Amino acid sequence: MVPVVLQGIVSGIVTGCVYALIALSLVIIYKSSDVINFAGGEMVMVGGYLGMFALLWLDLPYVFIFPFAALVIFIVGALFDRVVLTGVVSRSVPGHSVLVAMIIATVGLSYVLKGIVRIIPYTEEVRRLPPISAGAPIFLGPVVMQHQDIAIVVAALGIMGALWAFFNFTMIGKALRATSQNPRAAALVGIPVRRMSMTAWGIAAALAGIAGILLAPKLLLTPDTGAIVILALAAAIIGGFVSLPGCVAGGVMLGIVQNLIGLYVSSRAISLAPFLVIMIVLLVRPQGLFAGNVRAKKV
Amino acid sequence: MSTRSIHHLAAAMATLLLLIGPSALAADPGITDTEITIGLFAPMSGPLAAFGLDPLQAAKMWYEETNKKGGIHGRKIKVVVEDDKCNPNEVVAVVKKLVTVDKTFFVHGGSCTAATVAAQEFVTREKIPHVMLNASGDSAVIPPTRYVFGAFGGTQRTVGATIAEFAIKELKGKRVALIAHDDEYGTANVSTIRAVAARLGAEVVAAEMISPRITDVTAPLLNIRAANPDVIVSTVYPGPAVLVAQKYAEYGMTKIPLAQAVQGIPVPAAFAKNVGNDAALANFYYGSPLNDLTDGPKQQKWLALYKQYYPDRTPSAFMTYGLPSAMAVTRALEKAGRDVTRESFIDALETLDFDSEVVAGPIAFAKDRRDAHRASIFVKFDGKTHTLMPGVYFWNGKDGL
Numbered sequence: 001m002v003p004v005v006l007q008g009i010v011s012g013i014v015t016g017c018v019y020a021l022i023a024l025s026l027v028i029i030y031k032s033s034d035v036i037n038f039a040g041g042e043m044v045m046v047g048g049y050l051g052m053f054a055l056l057w058l059d060l061p062y063v064f065i066f067p068f069a070a071l072v073i074f075i076v077g078a079l080f081d082r083v084v085l086t087g088v089v090s091r092s093v094p095g096h097s098v099l100v101a102m103i104i105a106t107v108g109l110s111y112v113l114k115g116i117v118r119i120i121p122y123t124e125e126v127r128r129l130p131p132i133s134a135g136a137p138i139f140l141g142p143v144v145m146q147h148q149d150i151a152i153v154v155a156a157l158g159i160m161g162a163l164w165a166f167f168n169f170t171m172i173g174k175a176l177r178a179t180s181q182n183p184r185a186a187a188l189v190g191i192p193v194r195r196m197s198m199t200a201w202g203i204a205a206a207l208a209g210i211a212g213i214l215l216a217p218k219l220l221l222t223p224d225t226g227a228i229v230i231l232a233l234a235a236a237i238i239g240g241f242v243s244l245p246g247c248v249a250g251g252v253m254l255g256i257v258q259n260l261i262g263l264y265v266s267s268r269a270i271s272l273a274p275f276l277v278i279m280i281v282l283l284v285r286p287q288g289l290f291a292g293n294v295r296a297k298k299v
Numbered sequence: 300m301s302t303r304s305i306h307h308l309a310a311a312m313a314t315l316l317l318l319i320g321p322s323a324l325a326a327d328p329g330i331t332d333t334e335i336t337i338g339l340f341a342p343m344s345g346p347l348a349a350f351g352l353d354p355l356q357a358a359k360m361w362y363e364e365t366n367k368k369g370g371i372h373g374r375k376i377k378v379v380v381e382d383d384k385c386n387p388n389e390v391v392a393v394v395k396k397l398v399t400v401d402k403t404f405f406v407h408g409g410s411c412t413a414a415t416v417a418a419q420e421f422v423t424r425e426k427i428p429h430v431m432l433n434a435s436g437d438s439a440v441i442p443p444t445r446y447v448f449g450a451f452g453g454t455q456r457t458v459g460a461t462i463a464e465f466a467i468k469e470l471k472g473k474r475v476a477l478i479a480h481d482d483e484y485g486t487a488n489v490s491t492i493r494a495v496a497a498r499l500g501a502e503v504v505a506a507e508m509i510s511p512r513i514t515d516v517t518a519p520l521l522n523i524r525a526a527n528p529d530v531i532v533s534t535v536y537p538g539p540a541v542l543v544a545q546k547y548a549e550y551g552m553t554k555i556p557l558a559q560a561v562q563g564i565p566v567p568a569a570f571a572k573n574v575g576n577d578a579a580l581a582n583f584y585y586g587s588p589l590n591d592l593t594d595g596p597k598q599q600k601w602l603a604l605y606k607q608y609y610p611d612r613t614p615s616a617f618m619t620y621g622l623p624s625a626m627a628v629t630r631a632l633e634k635a636g637r638d639v640t641r642e643s644f645i646d647a648l649e650t651l652d653f654d655s656e657v658v659a660g661p662i663a664f665a666k667d668r669r670d671a672h673r674a675s676i677f678v679k680f681d682g683k684t685h686t687l688m689p690g691v692y693f694w695n696g697k698d699g700l
Binding site for chain 1: 345349478481507508509510512513514515517518519521522525537538541542549550551565566569572573575
């Protein structure tokens with residue numbers, strides 16, 4: 001039984017890394033604008049199709065499709081913030097929460113992206129990108145791994161590391177963090193808050209797009225691929241929704257839990273795993289596993 | 300109530316009866332001396348258009364061919380076409396419009412069962428015959444209702460029964476492992492496969508029910524491997540079918556035959572490309588309701604006819620699925636005679652039993668049967684070559700009910 005469990009854990013880590021990337025995208029947007037991006041899944045899907053477009057039609061090598069797709073989807077995300085969200089905020093009525101309108105705008109974006117993809121005839125069938133790295137399976141004792149799985153884990157870890165460095169060691173990264181913590185204070189010290197919001201949306205969208213390319217060789221592409229956002233939301237909630245390392249751990253944990261539930265309870269219960277985990281986390285530790293303790297605030 | 304009031308009421312009712320009498324006695328709408336109007340609908344836009352557009356055009360083509368040969372009992376077929384988008388609300392609206400506004404004789408349409416069944420209550424209440432186009436889900440036709448006929452590609456009970464019989468008889472399976480979806484389709488598949496296995500003396504050693512949106516099939520495949528089956532039957536949809544085939548190869552299970560039902564492999568070449576691993580298809584079989592490979596010699600005449608009608612369109616794999624239902628319609632109209640009514644059309648449909656030359660086995664109905672087709676063929680597929688397996692497999696109409 002041990003080899004089976006090990007196999008389930010390893011496979012769960014691979015899938016969990018993709019959930020984690022999408023969760024990171026959601027958390028970056030949440031931290032920058034307090035909005036849950038319900039178009040996050042569709043950004044993943046569009047990223048996958050952009051990768052396919054670059055690979056099959058533009059004939060770009062694999063190393064270039066990541067920056068290509070990231071750049072295109074970065075522009076989509078940034079423009080959405082600049083054109084739609086700014087418009088929604090500027091037309092908000094005092095006394096009514098603008099957040100609801102902003103969240104609905106993200107739902108609208110999800111439909112627009114899905115609709116655009118569906119009018120392309122090529123998307124009628126299930127598609128798959130070729131593996132990033134191919135070759136005979138690798139045996140680690142009783143555990144089998146594909147080159148593709150290792151590529152996913154390495155790419156996901158690399159992106160997470162780059163993101164950590166970006167937020168901690170670059171001026172823009174620090175400005176983004178400052179804006180997310182206190183936009184008014186950030187504006188007072190000369191940080192262009194609007195531009196920072198656009199940048200955050202762009203980065204988050206690019207991250208989702210890259211996750212789409214990593215996902216496409218493994219989980220296949222259809223215009224409904226965006227439904228994976230539910231799993232990323234679960235990962236983000238496990239991590240506390242404000243913690244970047246938290247959602248990485250949440251994603252990996254979710255991937256593993258899904259497989260263990262499938263092995264020990266029932267395959268039928270796999271799709272319940274994220275909701276079960278969300279409920280347990282919300283009951284036991286409402287602020288998430290990686291957020292700080294909840295403190296009473298003096299008002 | 301006074302006697303006088305009763306007299307007034309009786310007079311009013313008599314007047315009302317006189318007024319509605321003539322229309323009640325008149326012939327059913329949608330039929331004249333020269334024309335029969337049929338309401339034809341399918342998804343022609345939206346995400347599920349691929350399931351409906353070509354079958355609808357194939358049905359239209361069949362009606363035009365019938366008209367070229369002089370029509371039916373001197374009447375030409377006229378179709379009013381509507382797009383249902385595979386959406387239950389749209390289906391109901393479209394059917395109501397075809398019946399009440401366009402005054403069609405009956406409706407012929409539906410490519411998605413979940414949406415198509417939404418019209419069942421209306422057609423039953425209004426006594427309108429509804430011949431489904433290529434929707435094949437069990438819930439629309441089992442249990443049978445008088446006015447709805449369908450499953451020209453076989454229900455999921457047919458899919459389950461035929462693949463189980465093939466796996467047990469042809470692939471010599473004694474220990475059968477199943478992987479199916481946890482929805483209505485999967486439940487019908489599994490109950491039938493279990494029943495067939497019990498009847499043929501085989502054992503179902505694993506039955507993995509997964510979500511159609513599953514992202515990782517590691518656990519179900521590890522469970523199947525642990526059960527040590529000698530044949531694996533999969534009835535999952537295209538995306539999960541690819542994941543299953545990939546993991547099956549990854550976990551070194553390719554010595555065990557894998558039989559995949561038709562819903563997971565609509566286009567075999569695309570499936571092989573998506574799996575991307577020849578080893579996964581070394582011992583692989585798929586089922587089909589057709590009487591030949593999709594481009595096999597028996598299908599060529601339909602492909603050629605379609606090309607003649609729609610020269611600019613490459614038909615999808617679902618195109619020919621629209622033909623048997625149109626054939627059933629024209630045969631039943633022929634059988635019902637010149638004085639056809641909606642009720643006599645239904646009576647004629649109930650007596651049909653014919654070879655469509657499209658699907659394997661006959662198209663047949665009966666007083667207590669509304670699912671048209673109960674047969675499948677099987678094909679060995681290694682990613683490049685398709686080899687037809689011997690025999691046609693049938694559902695007996697009992698297993699899994």
